[in-house]
Amino acid sequence: MTQPIALSANTLQNYQGIGVPEASLAVILQRGGDELLLSKVPNRFTVRPSATASTSNNWAATNQAKLNRRVGQSNLEEYLVAPENLDAAMQAARASDAVVFASHVYCPANNPSTFFYLTDRITIQFGEQVNEESRKSIANAANLTIIRPVEGIPNTFVCEVTKQATENPIKIANRLTRYPEVLVAEPNIILETQQHYTPRDPLYPKQWYLNNKGGDGVVSGAQIYAEPAWDMTRGVRSIVIAIADDSVDLTHPDFQGQGKIVSPIDFKDGDTSPMPVAESDNHGTSCAGVAAAEENGKGTVGVAPGCAVMPIRTTGFLDDESIEKIFNWAIDKGAAVISCSWGPGAVYYPLSLRQSAAITKAATQGRGGRGCVILFAAGNANRPVNGTVDEKGWPNNVVGGKTNWLAGFAVHPDVIAVSASTSLNKKAAYSNWGTSISVCAPSNNAPPGTWLPETGFIATAPEVSEYLPGLGVFTADRVGVAGYDSGDYTDSFGGTSSATPVVAGVAGLVLSANPRLTAREVRGILEQTADKIVDADADPQLGNRLGNYDANTRRSDWFGYGKVNALKAVQAAVRKAGGNPNIGGSRFSDISGHWAEKFIEALAAANIISGFPDGSFGPDNSLNRAQYAALLVSAFSPIPKAAATNFIDVSASFWARSAIERANRAGFLSGFPGLKFGPNQNLTKTEAIVSLVNGLQLKGGNPDILKVYSDRNQIPNFALSAAATATALKIVVNYPARDRLSGQRDITRAEISALIYQTLVAINRAKAIDSPYIV
Numbered sequence: 129m130t131q132p133i134a135l136s137a138n139t140l141q142n143y144q145g146i147g148v149p150e151a152s153l154a155v156i157l158q159r160g161g162d163e164l165l166l167s168k169v170p171n172r173f174t175v176r177p178s179a180t181a182s183t184s185n186n187w188a189a190t191n192q193a194k195l196n197r198r199v200g201q202s203n204l205e206e207y208l209v210a211p212e213n214l215d216a217a218m219q220a221a222r223a224s225d226a227v228v229f230a231s232h233v234y235c236p237a238n239n240p241s242t243f244f245y246l247t248d249r250i251t252i253q254f255g256e257q258v259n260e261e262s263r264k265s266i267a268n269a270a271n272l273t274i275i276r277p278v279e280g281i282p283n284t285f286v287c288e289v290t291k292q293a294t295e296n297p298i299k300i301a302n303r304l305t306r307y308p309e310v311l312v313a314e315p316n317i318i319l320e321t322q323q324h325y326t327p328r329d330p331l332y333p334k335q336w337y338l339n340n341k342g343g344d345g346v347v348s349g350a351q352i353y354a355e356p357a358w359d360m361t362r363g364v365r366s367i368v369i370a371i372a373d374d375s376v377d378l379t380h381p382d383f384q385g386q387g388k389i390v391s392p393i394d395f396k397d398g399d400t401s402p403m404p405v406a407e408s409d410n411h412g413t414s415c416a417g418v419a420a421a422e423e424n425g426k427g428t429v430g431v432a433p434g435c436a437v438m439p440i441r442t443t444g445f446l447d448d449e450s451i452e453k454i455f456n457w458a459i460d461k462g463a464a465v466i467s468c469s470w471g472p473g474a475v476y477y478p479l480s481l482r483q484s485a486a487i488t489k490a491a492t493q494g495r496g497g498r499g500c501v502i503l504f505a506a507g508n509a510n511r512p513v514n515g516t517v518d519e520k521g522w523p524n525n526v527v528g529g530k531t532n533w534l535a536g537f538a539v540h541p542d543v544i545a546v547s548a549s550t551s552l553n554k555k556a557a558y559s560n561w562g563t564s565i566s567v568c569a570p571s572n573n574a575p576p577g578t579w580l581p582e583t584g585f586i587a588t589a590p591e592v593s594e595y596l597p598g599l600g601v602f603t604a605d606r607v608g609v610a611g612y613d614s615g616d617y618t619d620s621f622g623g624t625s626s627a628t629p630v631v632a633g634v635a636g637l638v639l640s641a642n643p644r645l646t647a648r649e650v651r652g653i654l655e656q657t658a659d660k661i662v663d664a665d666a667d668p669q670l671g672n673r674l675g676n677y678d679a680n681t682r683r684s685d686w687f688g689y690g691k692v693n694a695l696k697a698v699q700a701a702v703r704k705a706g707g708n709p710n711i712g713g714s715r716f717s718d719i720s721g722h723w724a725e726k727f728i729e730a731l732a733a734a735n736i737i738s739g740f741p742d743g744s745f746g747p748d749n750s751l752n753r754a755q756y757a758a759l760l761v762s763a764f765s766p767i768p769k770a771a772a773t774n775f776i777d778v779s780a781s782f783w784a785r786s787a788i789e790r791a792n793r794a795g796f797l798s799g800f801p802g803l804k805f806g807p808n809q810n811l812t813k814t815e816a817i818v819s820l821v822n823g824l825q826l827k828g829g830n831p832d833i834l835k836v837y838s839d840r841n842q843i844p845n846f847a848l849s850a851a852a853t854a855t856a857l858k859i860v861v862n863y864p865a866r867d868r869l870s871g872q873r874d875i876t877r878a879e880i881s882a883l884i885y886q887t888l889v890a891i892n893r894a895k896a897i898d899s900p901y902i903v
Contacts, residue, residue: 148302157234157244157298158305159314160478160536161772161793165237166244166298170211172196174204174245175221176229187224191217199245200318200445201395206233206245229289231296234317241526241582242474245318246297247447249275251482252304253284253312253768266307270300280485280493281767284312286448311770314480318447322473322579334602334619335428336551337570337630345599346551349659350570350691352630354431357637357694360702362423363434364640369420369632370463370500372454373412373470375404376439380413380616382421382428382604387436391461394441395453402441410611412439414621415469417604419629420636427617428603431633431694435640438463446472448482455490455500464495464639467632469505469625471535473579475527479536481768488765491542491647499647501635504537505624506547507560509588510576510669512685513538513545514562514786517670521589526580532780539564539786541761544635544651547687548572548627550598553661555675555686557596557668559624563783565688566651567658569630572622573598576669592669601626634694642701648734649704657697658690682738704733716745723863724878726897727885734894736763737881747878754784754807756816756880757791763884766794766823773798775805782807796823814847814871816880820859820887821850829856836903838867847871857890859883860903 148156157164173193188195193207209217221230231246250272254263263285267274271293278284289297297315304313339355342348365387378389378401394402404410420437421430440457443450458466471477479487487502494500506513513535519527538545538560545564548556548571555561558576559568575592579585603626605611605618612618631654638650645653663675663686674685683689716732716739719725724747731737732745737759739745751759760766772789779785788805791797796819799805820826829852834840836855843851851869854860861882862868875883886902888894 148305153299153302155237156302157315157317158301158312159480160484161768161789162478164476164478166234167237167240169233169235169240169243170214172206172208172233172243173214173218173221174199174206174231174233175227176203176248177205178226178228187220187226188217191220193217193221200443200447200450201398202245202247202318202445202447204245204247204318228291234298236474236476239475239527239580241580242319243581247316247318248289248297249316249448250287250289250297250301250304251278251284251312251314251316251448251480252287252310253281253481255309255311256283256769258283258309262309266304266309270304272300278482278485280489281481282769284481286482305771312481312768316448316480316482318445319477320473320581321442321444321446321470336599337601338429338431345597347553349661350549350551350553352431352570352634352691353693353695357698360698361434361637361640363420363432363636365434365436367432367464367636367639367643368436368438368462369432369465369467369636370438370440370458371412371416371419371629372440372442372458372466372468373415374444375402375409375412375441376416376437377404377413377604377606378402378439379607380417380604381424381426382417382430383437384426385422385424388422390436390438391457392439393457395450396441396443402439404606404610407610410606411469411625412441413606414603414612414618415467415625415629418601418621418626419467419633421604431630432636432640435633435636442470446483448480451483452486455486458500459490459494462495463500464643465501465503465632465635466490467503467629468537469628471505471507471537473581476532476534477536478534479540483536484540485767487537487540488542488767492765495647498645501544501632501639501647501650502542503544503546503628503632503635504540505628506538506545506565507535507578508558508576508623508625509533509560509578510558510667511560511588512562513560513564516780519589521591523583523586526583526586535560541765541790542647544631544654545688546624546628546631548622548624549661549687549691552598553691554598554663554665555667556598556622557592559686561674561685563685565683565685567631567654567689567692568661568687569627569692570601571624571627571630572600572620574622588669590669594668596668631692634692634697637694638697638701641698642704645701645704646734648736652732652734653697653700654692655689657693657700658688659693660690661687663687718744719747722747722878723899723901724861724882726899727861727882728878730885730894730897731763731881736884745877747881748876750810750874751877751880752808752810753797753805754782754788756811756819757787757797758784759880759884760791760796760819760823761787763888764824766790766796768793769795773803775799776803778805778807791823794823795825796820810874811880812872813869813875813879814844814851816875816883817854817860817871818847818850820883821853824887824891826853826857826890829853836867837869839869843869843871855903858902859886859890861886861899861901862903863901866901866903
């Protein structure tokens with residue numbers, strides 16, 4: 129039993145080299161392993177009113193503070209005030225018994241038009257050795273109350289800031305990181321969502337994106353080949369596509385049919401009727417129509433017309449609890465696919481620990497353990513989903529200079545990030561891009577833009593004024609005069625908002641054809657069957673050329689693995705015959721008869737590992753540490769357990785930086801002296817075994833078991849315990865001789881495939897494979 133930790137009263141107040149220095153306490157937001165530099169917004173602040181207050185809000189009138197709005201479902205009220213009255217107004221609010229909590233509103237230092245609203249909640253992840261008494265002591269010292277554990281993240285709790293706290297949650301969280309017992313401390317922030325589309329005219333022909341034979345404004349091959357896919361399945365009601373958005377008009381003819389609507393929910397108004405309310409509540413109806421409009425002879429038809437629809441009306445804000453509610457509802461009510469055509473109204477937005485965990489939970493525990501297929505729109509700013517652009521020419525310099533862009537939802541490893549192509553099989557001018565794009569789908573073409581809280585919708589710079597050819601997407605609209613157009617349909621929908629439900633519909637068809645597939649297998653099918661469309665033209669705004677495919681990864685930063693193909697995807701699902709990854713023979717040209725063929729095939733079918741453009745796998749090639757980190761993230765979706773190490777030899781633009789950081793924080797990989805990681809250094813078999821055992825915290829095995837190896841004396845001391853554990857759990861696979869570990873030599877791609885697969889078997893995430901080389 130662990131002993132309570134002796135706490136020092138000075139730990140929170142005195143910086144001793146751990147955590148955030150005193151000078152940065154108020155301006156650093158720690159989030160998802162990243163640090164964001166903040167500024168205070170000078171003319172607004174928020175309060176949470178007391179439910180049992182004995183006085184009114186006279187404090188506001190006295191200080192000329194004007195109620196602006198209520199922020200989401202958080203019970204926060206935003207007040208506007210002259211900058212010279214801000215401090216006095218906040219002091220009066222905090223002194224009033226009508227107010228439980230008051231806080232500044234913040235913005236990213238390089239993006240003053242985006243607002244971060246603080247709640248009174250902080251998420252804390254403690255070290256494994258910290259017992260309950262010590263957790264309470266740490267919380268009490270910071271004037272926090274532990275409310276509940278966070279499901280799916282070990283030793284992690286949601287805490288509430290008490291009335292006794294004299295600092296806001298940002299400062300409190302930053303002080304908490306000074307405790308070595310605290311691994312992560314994140315304040316819960318609220319941010320408005322942005323929808324990834326603003327409709328544009330003129331009118332174009334209807335539903336060319338499903339099937340076409342070419343014509344004015346469209347080329348043959350720009351479609352997803354829905355008609356031949358429908359010959360195999362048009363979708364079944366047991367496959368439910370969740371549309372998380374601003375609303376869905378349930379009265380629309382396209383959503384009428386027995387069993388069409390399943391478990392609707394409205395998180396904004398707190399009821400079960402996610403109908404449009406505001407004038408702008410148009411987006412979700414169009415997205416739902418693209419994905420699954422019913423085939424009933426009354427209007428349009430969706431990509432998966434036979435599937436059911438689960439409409440989820442979101443709050444319009446992105447705090448931790450809102451995201452958890454969306455994905456927990458989808459899990460609990462049986463959604464198979466979750467389509468999200470929205471993102472943060474911010475230039476740089478890393479996910480919080482809880483938001484990331486909510487998505488991972490849905491992707492791994494949804495659908496009875498097979499996982500929900502989760503899709504997010506890449507965005508419409510023509511910017512990287514994770515990268516840097518030297519920004520110039522924005523109105524009023526709302527964005528300028530070397531600017532880091534990050535779409536936290538789109539880069540999550542369990543998310544299928546969707547970009548957009550046009551009716552001419554070219555990149556849509558607005559479509560975001562980068563290494564996290566999975567696939568693209570057809571949509572309209574239009575100048576790039578984004579939505580920021582301060583400006584509303586704004587064109588990104590430099591403005592694109594040239595003609596951009598391409599047809600719009602015809603889909604459902606709100607019934608009557610409300611909506612994008614005056615009728616029940618619009619022919620001008622588009623953006624990555626429209627591309628995303630196209631892919632969601634194809635995923636619905638795939639699961640209708642083979643419901644035993646895991647979410648990871650569905651993603652693999654979508655990527656492996658995508659059409660390799662090519663765009664050699666320069667981007668009309670930034671001038672880059674990213675429309676070709678890398679020879680090693682077989683993907684493009686503009687299109688991911690290519691444009692989704694419904695016919696090929698459904699055919700692949702049928703061929704899998706209930707999920708057997710070995711149906712149809714070897715997928716790689718150089719592994720037939722190889723000792724590791726079954727392991728490689730199984731991982732490739734689950735989209736954990738891939739081969740090369742020439743169809744080979746290179747089973748006997750070595751593997752470096754950066755490649756291994758990417759493989760770990762793909763196989764295990766690691767959960768952070770410690771702060772990240774800032775390795776000096778892993779640049780911000782390095783292709784595997786994100787994977788290295790995740791593997792490092794989860795305990796799979798550490799570095800070398802001098803803050804070096806050695807990304808291009810080859811991995812040894814011993815290092816791989818130690819990494820897997822430590823990262824997954826596997827237990828068991830006695831050192832005596834190592835007598836099975838004739839080269840036992842060559843196993844280094846640091847690896848003895850891990851090697852014993854891996855051997856006891858049947859993770860170790862030795863070729864050509866079962867009794868020789870050969871741990872000091874570089875591991876091959878075949879050997880790492882076998883080790884990874886056997887580890888998945890050991891943690892009950894894969895079925896055992898028969899091999900004479902398993903120790």
